[in-house]
Amino acid sequence: MSGDNCIFCKIIEGKIPSKKVYEDDEILAFHDINPSAPIHFLVIPKKHLPMLSDASSEDTQLLGKIMLKIPELAIQEGANPGQAGGFKVLMNNGAEGGQEVYHMHLHVLAGKRVGN
Ligand code: AMP
């Protein structure tokens, strides 16, 4: 299932290049093209879900898998470990939530103090 003219589906299909962080059969993670922190990557389901609001109970395992993968990938990409280190996970949902690309994605930011 691929969204028509969806830029992230094109990245999944390899039609648009990306700097990959991780890939398996259900998930892709790649560097954000316009980073807001020294470490800034996106984690997406390969399934084309436009936004979190479009997910349903059948996506429970997929969303859980993505969440549990993030700490591992943050460390892999250079986030400092433990309570003194860390990272920020952010998801925009809908226009008023600041979403620009309508293929659900989590931002992972780290490498400086990205918390408030
Ligand atoms: P959002 O506002 O949450 O929809 O964020 C979309 C993010 O996708 C932005 O941070 C963009 O910099 C990023 N982005 C857009 N196009 C690409 C691309 N081709 N490769 C990597 N990141 C991208």
Ligand code: ZN
């Ligand atoms: Zn898509």
